Amino acid sequence: MRVQAINRHRFTVDGKGITTLVGLYGCPLRCRYCINKDILSTARYREMSPGELAKELMIDYCYFLATGGGVTLGGGESLLYAGEIRELKELLPDKVNVNVETSLNVDRRNLECVLDSVDHMIIDVKTLNPAVYESYTGVSLQKTAENLRYLSERKLQRKCTVRIPEIPGFTSEADIARTREEILRLGFEDIDAFKYVVR
């Protein structure tokens, strides 16, 4: 796994309890306001096997146990490492939650591969307006939209938090309202709405 950064002792920021955020290298999107843009283009990362990562994460096992926390794999796009995430879950004790942050803009097989291994998914859907999505991310919305529908059909909504950001200069109030409506129609109830801070 190409690990860009490991941030320990995060409290209820990206998952329940105390979590360690692992930033993974690589992303299929090119978001206009990406805060990881520099990191994504410089390819500075540490190659780690799931076993090495599990060992490093276990330094905080007592915090995870005491607070119901665990690890959150972010990016970049965490689901590019679907096989390794599966392996990591098998190596960690059951009580360590494994969460992922994802845009869902990945092949279906990557999503299917982690479904039984991941405790919670934080989905940054951005917008369900295809034209706005494409102009903001540089890629088509199709995979994200299809994967959202797939999670809904599999009745996995309770495993998911869906983030709907207000993206200055890209999403209008009407876009945000329509995206929210569609997400609710698909049965997702845990919605995190917020505004991107553009630096």
Ligand code: SF4
């Ligand atoms: S999905 Fe995240 S990491 Fe990827 S380009 Fe967009 S903001 Fe950057």
